Amino acid sequence: MDPLDKLTGSRIEKPQTAADHVATTLREAIVKGSVAAGTALRQDDLASRFSISRMPIRDALRILEAEGLVSIHPTRGAFVAKMDTTEIREIFTIRVLLEVEALRLAFPKLSRDVLDQADHALNRIDEERDVSRWGILNLAFHMALYRECRNARLLTLIEAQHNAADRYVRVLLSDAEFHTRSDTEHRAILNACNQNNEALALQLLAKHLNDGCQKLIKSLK
């Protein structure tokens, strides 16, 4: 086998298109909470703000719609997806399902390397003062544990659901108690992995997600 295959295989370079740029920027803004749920996203308004035409904007909105962050009504426009407890419950039901399975599949393959990556992500959360970056680091921690499940499709779904949930979670981050408890739970999960205790790790992960869901719902009413 050609030794260069590793390079081409691992790094599938996708030329960053304008639509992608808009999508990531908008995604961050929505997840971050800087645009309220229900806000109308006018195409030519966005176009002028980004100093581009409406076409890439349309593409970006379609991308975000697929991720569940915005909903598009033909002839009426795009809106930041609503924030209701029903959807939160739906998302977290799915997340528990997907993520527990991902960890279960990945567990036998967990190496020192990925566990270190997960640990590194947790440490960076502690050091990070910019609240808006916690979401990404949180995702990095979880994904590090799941990556070895060797199911690209599953990982894609998990990431999408995580993003959909993250903008809700955001409102809790100012709550210091929530943050420290989340950190404690993260480290407990990682410990279970280090001790090769699969059943415990899965149970802790499910509890971690369910608790977050309950906390979130409580904070919204």
Added chain:
Amino acid sequence: MDPLDKLTGSRIEKPQTAADHVATTLREAIVKGSVAAGTALRQDDLASRFSISRMPIRDALRILEAEGLVSIHPTRGAFVAKMDTTEIREIFTIRVLLEVEALRLAFPKLSRDVLDQADHALNRIDEERDVSRWGILNLAFHMALYRECRNARLLTLIEAQHNAADRYVRVLLSDAEFHTRSDTEHRAILNACNQNNEALALQLLAKHLNDGCQKLIKSLK
């Protein structure tokens, strides 16, 4: 609260846009197998075939990309997603997960009405001579059992994964033995539901999906 909200809420009428039309047509063609996996989907080629411009085509391709039926490489174009055993395994792992959970959630709420709908779908499969319609009817049977899970997001994911799998399943339909066995398994699941035997129904469903996956993989090599 306005009593009319119920109407507007339940029936969200989406004016069928050209992009949607193209998406459904293309989806059927891909699932049906009339366009081979890996085929390049040229935008202006499709545009001339549908006698419209490239813009709705682009939108349609994005929709299908989100469903996992095509993959888009910037500056290179869109291609019908590849058909390999790896992806089949990935899809069915996810399907088992999602569908078993959906049935579990729906089980306590299963009514005579929905069970009749499921039964009706099975009878229509037997009567249907047009092989290309079996996929839709098969989906109808499964979705009837899951609908009452009351998780719209979960149902959307299930439908997407089903579509992604269906075009592989298609190659097996000519196999009469596969078809009769699938029918037997379907009726067994429905029976378990009718007898209110949840554990059995879930087990049969998981087996039904896993067996289909194995059969599929075997037929491809």
Added chain:
DNA sequence: ACTTGTATCCTTGTATACGAGTATCCCTCG
């Protein structure tokens, strides 16, 4: 003969322009 450079073509990404549908506001009528 194989590699490398180049020119052409092809395809996509983006911009601008136009038509259609919807919502809003105001005017008129009861």
Added chain:
DNA sequence: CGAGGGATACTCGTATACAAGGATACAAGT
């Protein structure tokens, strides 16, 4: 004074047009 109807403005969906990037074929040099 309130309700209904019509005109206007706004927004989206679609078409056409242009620009940029990559792929391919061919030619030249080693």
